[in-house]
Each structure stands twice: as structure tokens, then as C-alpha cells.
Amino acid sequence: MRAVRGGDRPDAPRHGAAREILDLLDRRGALFHRELETGTGRLPAEVEEGLWALVAGGLVTADGFQAVRALLSARENWRRRRHPRGATDARPEAAARPGREGRWVRLPEPETVSDADDLAEAVAGQLLSRWGVVFWELAGREDLAIPWREVVRALRRLEARGVVRGGRFVSGFVGEQYARPEAVEQLRLARRVGGDPDPVRLSGSDPLNLLGIILPGARVPAVRTAEVVLYDRVSAPA
Numbered sequence: 001m002r003a004v005r006g007g008d009r010p011d012a013p014r015h016g017a018a019r020e021i022l023d024l025l026d027r028r029g030a031l032f033h034r035e036l037e038t039g040t041g042r043l044p045a046e047v048e049e050g051l052w053a054l055v056a057g058g059l060v061t062a063d064g065f066q067a068v069r070a071l072l073s074a075r076e077n078w079r080r081r082r083h084p085r086g087a088t089d090a091r092p093e094a095a096a097r098p099g100r101e102g103r104w105v106r107l108p109e110p111e112t113v114s115d116a117d118d119l120a121e122a123v124a125g126q127l128l129s130r131w132g133v134v135f136w137e138l139a140g141r142e143d144l145a146i147p148w149r150e151v152v153r154a155l156r157r158l159e160a161r162g163v164v165r166g167g168r169f170v171s172g173f174v175g176e177q178y179a180r181p182e183a184v185e186q187l188r189l190a191r192r193v194g195g196d197p198d199p200v201r202l203s204g205s206d207p208l209n210l211l212g213i214i215l216p217g218a219r220v221p222a223v224r225t226a227e228v229v230l231y232d233r234v235s236a237p238a
Contacts, residue, residue, distance in 0.1 A: 012059060017042050017050030022059065022106065030063065030103040033070070051104065060106050067102030072224075120146060120154035124178075127151070130207075132183030133169045135176065141213055152176060170214075200230040 013019045020040040025031060031039065036047050048071055054060040055068070062068055123146055127134045134155065139148055155178040158164045164178045169187060179187075202208050204226025211228055212219030220226050 011057070013053060013057075016053075017046045018053040021047065021050045021104075022054060025060065025104065025106040030105040032103050033067070036104065058107065060104050062102045062104050064102035067104065070102075116150065117154065117157075120150040121158065124151050124154040124158060128164060128178070128180050128183075132186070133177060133179040135170065135173055135178075137173055138214060141210075202228045202230070204228060 012022060017040065020042065021036055024036060024039045028035075028039065033044075033047065033051075036042075036051075037044055040047065040050075042050070051060065051071060055071070123144065124134070127139055127142065131138055134151075136148055139151060144151075155164060155166070155176070159166045159178060165181060165184055166176060166178050167184075169177050169179050169184065203224055204220050205222045205224050206228075209220055209222060209226075209228050211217045220228050
């Protein structure tokens with residue numbers, strides 16, 4: 001978290017459902033959505049709004065994406081109920097909402113990292129695990145407080161240890177590139193085998209939506225209603 005926030009820490013809410021949820025998680029640890037409703041005495045919709053505020057502030061997380069997906073679905077249902085061609089303004093009943101599997105927990109305070117090199121290497125390792133191949137244009141997509149020059153130095157140190165490989169893995173981009181050894185093997189295999197004849201569909205909010213960033217073409221908004229389709233390694237908006 002320090003790599004993203006730097007020295008900043010999120011402000012905890014002072015009142016309302018979000019404050020009550022945070023206090024409950026501090027006292028009891030990880031809890032399911034229903035337990036948050038019971039523990040705070042709040043309505044399901046109020047708990048959802050409180051969780052949204054805490055997630056947006058980087059204060060809580062869930063142990064499974066289903067819990068986040070349930071929040072997204074509940075908000076979408078509420079929006080459709082509230083503005084369907086001027087129809088009812090009533091909130092949907094809790095029974096109409098999808099399941100809320102997954103427990104919510106407060107994120108711990110970020111650990112203090114005294115060595116800047118250690119922090120840079122941790123960030124470099126995270127980028128490599130996420131993308132397989134890392135270079136400036138791709139890393140620029142990340143919202144990091146640590147500058148790219150420090151990440152590059154960390155990648156050079158990792159290459160010197162034999163942990164990663166440096167080279168030219170992705171054409172069309174200048175500057176240094178580094179890759180995990182297994183990513184290099186996968187790229188070689190893809191070159192030998194050729195493209196996949198079946199199209200691959202991605203949500204616009206998928207992190208792999210790289211149109212206009214890494215892939216050529218116009219940007220596709222990072223929203224769930226947008227879609228990107230990959231045809232034999234060529235991407236296009238749906």
C-alpha cells in the first residue's frame with residue numbers, strides 16, 4: 001500500500017454506517033454481510049453504502065470477489081429501480097439482491113519500509129507477477145507513488161541475481177524490458193503455435209483492456225458495459 005499511497009493514510013469516517021462497520025470489524029474481525037447488518041442494526045442498503053465508502057477509501061477488503069460483485073450488483077439494481085423511465089423511487093428489498101458470500105475485514109496499517117530499495121524490489125516483483133513482462137508504458141498504467149526509475153533499478157538488480165530476464169520481448173516500445181522466465185517461455189510458445197482462432201471477450205473494466213494504452217486503437221472506457229474483443233491477437237471494441 002505504501003507504494004501506491006506513499007506516506008498518505010486514508011481518513012477513517014467519523015460517523016454513519018461506515019464508521020459503525022469499521023468499529024465492528026475492529027472489535028470482531030472478519031464478518032459476513034449479514035453479520036454486519038446484525039451487529040450495526042443497519043438496513044442492508046445502509047450497510048452496502050457504508051461498505052462502498054470503506055472500499056473506496058482503502059480501509060476494508062473482502063476475502064473473495066463474490067462479496068465485491070454482490071455490492072456492484074446491488075448498486076446496479078438500485079440504480080435501475082430508481083431511474084427506470086421515471087418509475088418508482090423505492091429501494092429494492094434485500095431478498096431481491098444477490099448473495100453476499102465472502103467476509104469483510106479491515107485492511108491492516110501498511111508496514112513501515114525503511115529501505116527504499118526493498119520497497120522498489122517489492123513493487124517490481126508485484127508488477128512482474130501481474131503482467132509477466134514489464135516496461136515503462138505498461139508500468140505507467142499503474143497508480144504508483146514510487147517513480148519508475150527506482151523500479152528499473154530494482155529490476156536491474158533482480159536481473160543481476162538471475163531472478164528475471166532483460167531483453168526485447170514486446171515490439172513497438174523503446175526502453176528497457178524485463179520478464180519472468182516463465183513469461184518468456186509462454187511468449188515463445190505463443191509464437192510457435194500461432195494465434196487462437198476463437199475470439200476472447202473482455203469487459204471494459206478488465207485490467208487487460210489495454211486498447212489505446214499498449215494495444216493500438218482508441219481507448220475503451222473502463223466500464224462494465226463496454227467490451228473488448230481479441231481476434232487472433234488483434235483487439236477491437238465490441
